[in-house]
Amino acid sequence: xxxxxxxxxxxxxxxxxxxxxxxxxxxxxxxxxxxxxxxxxxxxxxxxxxxxxxxxxxxxxxxxxxxxxxxxxxxxxxxxxxxxxxxxxxxxxxxxxxxxxxxxxxxxxxxxxxxxxxxxxxxxxxxxxxxxxxxxxxxxxxxxxxxxxxxxxxxxxxxxxxxxxxxxxxxxxxxxxxxxxxxxxxxxxxxxxxxxxxxxxxxxxxxxxxxxxxxxxxxxxxxxxxxxxxxxxxxxxxxxxxxxxxxxxxxxxxxxxxxxxxxxxxxxxxxxxxxxxxxxxxxxxxxxxxxxxxxxxxxxxxxxxxxxxxxxxxxxxxxxxxxxxxxxxxxxxxxxxxxxxxxxxxxxxxxxxxxxxxxxxxxxxxxxxxxxxxxxxxxxxxxxxxxxxxxxxxxxxxxxxxxxxxxxxxxxxxxxxxxxxxxxxxxxxxxxxxxxxxxxxxxxxxxxxxxxxxxxxxxxxxxxxxxxxxxxxxxxxxxxxxxxxxxxxxxxxxxxxxxxxxxxxxxxxxxxxxxx
Numbered sequence: 001x002x003x004x005x006x007x008x009x010x011x012x013x014x015x016x017x018x019x020x021x022x023x024x025x026x027x028x029x030x031x032x033x034x035x036x037x038x039x040x041x042x043x044x045x046x047x048x049x050x051x052x053x054x055x056x057x058x059x060x061x062x063x064x065x066x067x068x069x070x071x072x073x074x075x076x077x078x079x080x081x082x083x084x085x086x087x088x089x090x091x092x093x094x095x096x097x098x099x100x101x102x103x104x105x106x107x108x109x110x111x112x113x114x115x116x117x118x119x120x121x122x123x124x125x126x127x128x129x130x131x132x133x134x135x136x137x138x139x140x141x142x143x144x145x146x147x148x149x150x151x152x153x154x155x156x157x158x159x160x161x162x163x164x165x166x167x168x169x170x171x172x173x174x175x176x177x178x179x180x181x182x183x184x185x186x187x188x189x190x191x192x193x194x195x196x197x198x199x200x201x202x203x204x205x206x207x208x209x210x211x212x213x214x215x216x217x218x219x220x221x222x223x224x225x226x227x228x229x230x231x232x233x234x235x236x237x238x239x240x241x242x243x244x245x246x247x248x249x250x251x252x253x254x255x256x257x258x259x260x261x262x263x264x265x266x267x268x269x270x271x272x273x274x275x276x277x278x279x280x281x282x283x284x285x286x287x288x289x290x291x292x293x294x295x296x297x298x299x300x301x302x303x304x305x306x307x308x309x310x311x312x313x314x315x316x317x318x319x320x321x322x323x324x325x326x327x328x329x330x331x332x333x334x335x336x337x338x339x340x341x342x343x344x345x346x347x348x349x350x351x352x353x354x355x356x357x358x359x360x361x362x363x364x365x366x367x368x369x370x371x372x373x374x375x376x377x378x379x380x381x382x383x384x385x386x387x388x389x390x391x392x393x394x395x396x397x398x399x400x401x402x403x404x405x406x407x408x409x410x411x412x413x414x415x416x417x418x419x420x421x422x423x424x425x426x427x428x429x430x431x432x433x434x435x436x437x438x439x440x441x442x443x444x445x446x447x448x449x450x451x452x453x454x455x456x457x458x459x460x461x462x463x464x465x466x467x468x469x470x471x472x473x474x475x476x477x478x479x480x481x482x483x484x485x486x487x488x489x490x491x492x493x494x495x496x497x498x499x500x501x502x503x504x505x506x507x508x509x510x511x512x513x514x515x516x
Contacts, residue, residue, distance in 0.1 A: 038396065039396055039412065039414070042396055042398065042412060043412050046398045046410045046412070047409065047410055048398060048403050048409065048410045048411060048412040049403035049404035049409040049410070049411070050403060050404075050412075051096065051097075051098045051107065051402055051403060051407075051411055052094065052098075052404070052405050052407065053098060054093065056092075056093075057089070057092075057093050057097060057098070057099065058098065058099070058100060062100045065100075065102070065103060066099070066100030066101050066102050066103055066104065067102065068100075069099050069100070069101050070101055070102045070246075072085065073085070073086075073245055074245075077242075077245065077500065080497050080498050080499070080507065081498070082498065082500060083387055083388075083422075083424045083425075083498050083500075083504070086108075086388070086422055086424070086425060087422065087424060087425035087428065089108075090108070090110055090422065090425045091425075094407045095109065095110040095111050095401075095402075095407055095429075096108070096109040096110070096111055096114070096399075096401060096402030096407050096411065097109075102246075104418065105417065105418075106390075106418045106419075106420060107402070107411075107413070107417065107418070107419045107420070108419075108420045108421070108422065109399070109401075109402055109419060109420070109421050110421065110422060110425055110426040110429060111399075111400075111401040111402060111407075112426070112432070112451065112452035112453040113399075113400045113401055113452065114399045114400060114401055114402060114419075114421070115421055115452050115455060115459065116451075116452040116459070116460075117399055117400055118391050118399070118419065119391075119455075119458065119459045119460035119461075119462065120459060120460035120461070122397055123460055123461055123462075125393055125394060125395050125397040126391040126392065126393055126394065126397075126419075127148040127149075127391065127392050127394050128146070128147075128148055128391065128392065129390050129391065129392040129418050130392065131244065131246075131390075131418070132146070132244055132390070133146050134243070135240050135243035135244040135246075136240060136244070136502075138240070138260075138263055139236045139237070139240050139263050139266065139318070140240075140315060140318050140319050140322065141311060141312070141314060141315025141318065141319075142312070142315050143155050143315040143316045143318065143319030143320075144156055144159060144316070144319045144320075144323075145319050145322065145323075146315075146319070152462075155316060155319070156465065158303065158306060158307075158316060159316070159319075159320055159465060160465055161297075161299075161302060162209070162297075162299050162320060162324075162465075162466070162469075163465050163466050163468065163469050167209070167297055167469070168363070168468050168469045168472050169363035169472070170209075170297075171360070171361075171362070171363060171472075171476055173205070173208065173209070173296070174205055174473060174476060174477075175360065175480075177201055177204045177205045177208070177214070177218065178201075178476070178477060178480045180201075180204070180216070180218035180219045180220075181197055181200075181201050181218055181477070181481075182480070182481070182484050183218075183220065184197055184200075184218050185197065185485075185513060186513075187515045189512045189513070189514060190512065191491045191510055191511070191512055192510070192511060192512075192513070193508050193509060193510050194332070194333065194336050194509040194510075194511060195329075195333040195505065195506065195507075195508050195509045197218065198328075198329045198332040198333050198336075198477075198509075199230070199234070199325070199326075199329040199333075200217040200218045200230065201218055201329070201332075201477065202324070202325040202326070202328045202329040202332075202473070203215055203217060203230050203233070203321075203325045203329075204216055204217055204218055204219075205324075205473065206320075206321050206324035206325040207321070209297065209298065209299060209324075210298075210299045210300060210317055210320060210321060210324070211270075211273040211298070211299075211300055211317070212273075212296075212298035212300060212301065213273070215227075215229060215230060217230050225269070228265065229265065229266065229269040232262040232263075232265040232266050232269075233262075233266050233321075234501070235258075235259065235262045236259060236262045236263050236266055237322070237326070237501040237502045237503075238501045239259040239262075240501070240502055241500055241501040241502050244502070266318070267314060270314050270317055270318060271310065271314060273300055273317075274300070274310045274313045274314050274317070275310070277300045277301055277303070277304040277313070278304055278308065278310060278313075280301065280304070281304040281305070281308070299317070299320065300313075300317065303316060303317070320466075322502065323464070323466050324466060324469065324470075326385070326501075326502065326503040327385050327464075327466065327470040327503065328469075328470045328473045328474050328477075329505070330385045330503050330504060330505035331376070331379060331380065331385060331470060331471075331474045331505075332474050332477055332478070333505040333506050333509050334379050334383040334496070334505055334506055335375060335376065335379045335474065335478060336478075336481075336488075336509045336511065337490075337492075337496060337506045337509045338375075338379060338440055339375075339488060340488050340489065340490035340491075340492075340509065340511045341490050342440065345375065345440075345442065346487075346488060348371055349371055349372060349375060349478075349482065350482060352369055352370075352371045352372060353369075353372075353479055353482045353483060356479070356483070358483055360480070361476065361479050363472065366472060366475045366476060366479070369475070369479075371442065372475055372478065372479070373445070373475075374442035374443065374444075374445040374446070375442045376471055376474060376475060377442070377445045378440055378441065378442045378444070378445065379440075380456035381427045381433070381454060381456070382427060382428070382438075382440055383424075383496065383504070383505075383506070384423040384424060384427060384455075384456050384504070385456065385503045385504060385505070386423070386456075386458075386503055386504070387422065387423050387424035387500075387504050388420060388421070388422050388423070388424070389420065389421055389423075389458070390418055390419060390420035390421070391418070391419055392416065392417065392418050392419075393413045393414070393415050393416065393417045393419070394415060394416075395415050396412070396413070396414055396415050397413050397415075398410050398411065398412055398413065399411045399413055399419070423455060423456070424504075426453060426455075427453075427454065429453070432450075432453045433448075433453075457470075481513075483516065484515065484516055485513040485514055485515055485516060486514050486515070486516045487513070487514040488511055488512070488513055488514070489511060489512045489513075489514075490510070490511055491510040491511055491512055492508060492509075492510040492511075
């Protein structure tokens with residue numbers, strides 16, 4: 001009778017426990033015979049070893065939640081010392097480390113061979129992390145910086161015409177904005193923060209070739225609407241940057257009502273131009289009629305030939321605006337911070353600029369200015385515009401280094417694992433760049449021919465297609481300012497201090513300039 005009651009009666013808690021354990025056992029056995037077996041074969045084939053763990057980097061209290069590093073990162077970011085804090089972990093624990101960060105295991109690496117594998121030789125094994133997409137898409141939508149696979153490839157093909165040689169070499173258009181920049185700089189030697197002016201300069205130039213109409217934030221009598229757009233874009237990026245360093249489930253919490261208002265303003269501003277482009281597309285025979293602006297290349301009018309979805313057009317425009325504006329402005333901010341602090345570098349670069357005899361440089365002349373190139377390269381080495389980046393594995397894969405107690409063995413990477421890298425730290429490795437790796441020394445580029453250890457513009461199929469545009473614009477701006485001003489004095493006693501949004505630059509470049 002007791003047996004009958006047990007087997008035929010109403011299930012009790014014991015039955016549920018037994019059933020759950022049985023299901024788990026069946027699942028575990030299935031997993032070991034399929035996924036587990038496949039992973040063991042990969043592990044053995046490549047000679048993989050597990051990544052080194054230690055109690056200091058991975059304390060027991062972080063074994064599940066992983067709040068320690070998340071809190072540390074937030075605190076360091078508020079103190080504008082996040083990059084130094086991240087680098088310190090590598091200095092203490094090796095070139096490839098494992099962290100628990102808000103419920104998620106994340107691998108961080110400084111190994112050039114690992115970056116080459118992720119970005120090039122095994123490119124198809126990796127996608128953008130879900131965390132990045134969740135953070136970026138409220139502002140940027142779906143574009144080249146938020147897409148993978150065929151969607152990313154399509155975006156890249158759409159954007160490529162922006163950066164062909166004749167567009168990069170269009171210095172006459174840039175000169176208009178340089179004139180406005182020069183007018184905005186005091187000529188009485190009073191203090192000016194060039195960072196603010198550089199970000200206005202690049203948003204003016206970027207909107208000009210993107211929309212066919214510049215925001216003209218630097219121009220005398222700049223419109224309040226355009227200025228507010230630039231400010232809203234700045235605030236939105238700062239919030240997105242914070243969300244990127246959070247976890248996806250919390251990312252939306254950083255998009256406060258004020259930030260959402262800024263994002264709506266940015267979208268509304270760009271939608272005005274999108275609407276104009278689509279209206280032109282409806283009125284004209286695209287293949288025969290020139291768009292507004294005559295023969296000058298305008299990205300919007302090329303875009304509406306291929307796309308009619310206004311949201312998609314807006315997204316592509318904002319993705320390019322981010323790249324075209326922030327990369328150059330951040331680079332200029334850092335270059336001029338150094339020039340103000342280092343009179344020896346200013347004097348040496350002055351001699352190269354003076355060889356132009358006051359003439360505006362051509363694209364070919366800029367390419368041949370070696371010391372200017374060295375200064376740009378060294379700035380990007382020590383102060384990369386995108387200092388931290390990451391990918392997520394979409395299949396089980398292997399990295400060539402990071403396993404074992406010494407970190408030199410192959411490392412097995414399960415699918416859905418995030419792997420990040422830190423250029424700010426890697427570009428300062430003494431074994432890669434010499435004992436003086438932390439010194440700003442442009443002369444090192446006379447002989448230095450780096451490979452995957454130097455990646456200011458990424459690498460592989462996703463290498464930045466706008467890198468020549470950014471370098472040319474930054475170089476031309478530097479030359480023209482040095483032609484207008486004979487001397488510079490730093491008015492900031494502080495060392496370089498990070499300002500991180502989606503990109504990174506110095507917090508300020510406060511200087512006094514002496515007119516020629």
